Amino acid sequence: MSKKAIILLSGGLDSITVLALAQQQGFSCYTLSFDYGQKHAAELIAAAKISKKYQVVAHKIISLGINAISGSALTDADIQVPTNNETTGIPVTYVPARNTIFLSFALGWAEVLGAQDIFIGVNAVDYSGYPDCRPEFIQAFQTMANLATKTAVEGKKIQLHTPLIQLTKAEIIQQGLALAVDYSATVSCYLADDNGHACGLCDACRLRSLGFQQAYQADPTLYQ
Amino acid sequence: MSKKAIILLSGGLDSITVLALAQQQGFSCYTLSFDYGQKHAAELIAAAKISKKYQVVAHKIISLGINAISGSALTDADIQVPTNNETTGIPVTYVPARNTIFLSFALGWAEVLGAQDIFIGVNAVDYSGYPDCRPEFIQAFQTMANLATKTAVEGKKIQLHTPLIQLTKAEIIQQGLALAVDYSATVSCYLADDNGHACGLCDACRLRSLGFQQAYQADPTLYQ
Numbered sequence: 001m002s003k004k005a006i007i008l009l010s011g012g013l014d015s016i017t018v019l020a021l022a023q024q025q026g027f028s029c030y031t032l033s034f035d036y037g038q039k040h041a042a043e044l045i046a047a048a049k050i051s052k053k054y055q056v057v058a059h060k061i062i063s064l065g066i067n068a069i070s071g072s073a074l075t076d077a078d079i080q081v082p083t084n085n086e087t088t089g090i091p092v093t094y095v096p097a098r099n100t101i102f103l104s105f106a107l108g109w110a111e112v113l114g115a116q117d118i119f120i121g122v123n124a125v126d127y128s129g130y131p132d133c134r135p136e137f138i139q140a141f142q143t144m145a146n147l148a149t150k151t152a153v154e155g156k157k158i159q160l161h162t163p164l165i166q167l168t169k170a171e172i173i174q175q176g177l178a179l180a181v182d183y184s185a186t187v188s189c190y191l192a193d194d195n196g197h198a199c200g201l202c203d204a205c206r207l208r209s210l211g212f213q214q215a216y217q218a219d220p221t222l223y224q
Numbered sequence: 225m226s227k228k229a230i231i232l233l234s235g236g237l238d239s240i241t242v243l244a245l246a247q248q249q250g251f252s253c254y255t256l257s258f259d260y261g262q263k264h265a266a267e268l269i270a271a272a273k274i275s276k277k278y279q280v281v282a283h284k285i286i287s288l289g290i291n292a293i294s295g296s297a298l299t300d301a302d303i304q305v306p307t308n309n310e311t312t313g314i315p316v317t318y319v320p321a322r323n324t325i326f327l328s329f330a331l332g333w334a335e336v337l338g339a340q341d342i343f344i345g346v347n348a349v350d351y352s353g354y355p356d357c358r359p360e361f362i363q364a365f366q367t368m369a370n371l372a373t374k375t376a377v378e379g380k381k382i383q384l385h386t387p388l389i390q391l392t393k394a395e396i397i398q399q400g401l402a403l404a405v406d407y408s409a410t411v412s413c414y415l416a417d418d419n420g421h422a423c424g425l426c427d428a429c430r431l432r433s434l435g436f437q438q439a440y441q442a443d444p445t446l447y448q
Contacts, residue, residue, distance in 0.1 A: 062288075062289040062290075063287065063288075063289040064286075064287075064288060064289070065286040065287040065288070066286075066329075066332065096331075096332035096333075096335040096336050096373065096374070097328055097329070097331040097332030097335060097372060097373060098332070099372070100328040100331060100332075100368070100369075100372045101325070101328040101329060101332060104321055104324040104325040104328045105290075105321070105325060107320075107321040107324060108290065108319075108320040108321030108322070108324075108325060109320075111320035111321060112320055131371065131372060131373055131374060131376065131377045132371075132372045132373070134371065136371050137368065137371040137372050140364070140367050140368035140371050140372075141368050141372075143364050143367070143368070144324070144361065144364035144365050144367070144368045145324075147355065147356075147358065147360050147361040147364045148321060148323070148324045148355060148356045148361050148364075148365075149320065149321060149355055149356070150320070150355060152355065153355045
């Protein structure tokens with residue numbers, strides 16, 4: 001029987017690539033998405049379609065009241081998603097403690113399933129402004145996870161997999177295309193409309209578009 | 225201006241004591257509770273009343289779809305809360321990764337508020353079967369928290385406070401009574417009815433009742 005793995009699946013370019021990699025490595029994949037009041041809810045529809053296409057064992061969408069604590073352009077109506085490419089430092093699209101929260105739920109589900117492997121598509125290259133995308137954060141979360149759970153107390157170690165952490169967007173795209181990933185099914189844009197069509201202006205759109213250019217690949221993104 | 229602190233407030237005996245201690249230490253208190261589909265939802269009503277009585281700056285109840293991943297007697301209709309005092313090892317009332325999830329949200333809110341202090345009423349003595357109540361877990365979470373957030377990257381350290389971690393239930397009650405805590409306002413029972421009245425049989429009731437006995441104090445709990 002193949003080992004079970006939880007894959008955090010936003011419905012974007014990175015997470016579909018991670019899912020394809022986990023399947024290639026022979027894991028039985030369980031995908032996990034979050035409805036946290038993000039403006040670009042089209043990514044959840046994409047996550048559901050991707051989960052179906054990859055015939056994952058189960059896909060769960062967990063509803064979180066993150067907007068109750070607010071603080072990000074991705075969830076707060078009063079903070080605009082920037083479209084002027086002028087961000088320096090930690091961007092306003094940073095959601096406080098988002099990856100910590102997402103990984104905590106993945107940890108809980110892993111424990112329920114008896115899974116010891118969690119995949120997350122964090123990237124320290126393009127998103128260097130997000131503290132919770134750095135290798136030292138991932139390492140510290142894994143150490144904590146191995147003290148937090150029944151699974152760990154029973155001696156079965158939790159392993160976090162971050163196959164994209166040191167790749168450029170172009171390298172991620174090349175890896176995905178080698179695994180026949182269909183990027184037209186993904187939504188990266190922070191301002192995607194209900195059909196999943198992209199704005200072409202936000203940071204996520206810029207990074208994605210540049211990635212396809214640098215990978216010398218046609219960009220299958222549908223724009224508004 | 226006094227320092228802000230997030231207090232995880234379940235509405236039970238331990239967390240009200242923690243709130244009283246944090247106020248005594250001069251913190252501006254922000255209380256955080258979770259609606260995670262727990263059977264004993266009366267504790268949320270207690271948490272709201274306690275927050276009002278202690279005139280906290282803000283009280284938030286965050287809704288979490290933890291029941292989507294299931295796995296605990298506290299949230300799953302198919303798993304009975306034990307009332308026979310026969311638990312050994314990790315109890316079925318253990319909610320997978322619960323404290324990890326709760327602390328992650330506290331971390332996110334702390335970041336939004338610019339708070340650096342988080343209080344949690346974990347206890348390693350009475351709840352020795354819960355892996356996420358142990359000092360080594362708390363220490364590992366704090367290390368991770370200080371890599372996870374913008375606050376930490378900017379050099380402002382997050383501090384987790386666990387003032388009850390090495391106390392017996394009787395000692396907790398004695399500390400609380402010294403601070404004039406009204407324990408009749410709290411709900412500990414895993415099977416509390418809608419009025420917050422306790423069953424007297426579950427592990428939480430047994431521990432609480434024994435605590436009052438061992439502290440030589442009258443038990444103000446209202447039973448069903």
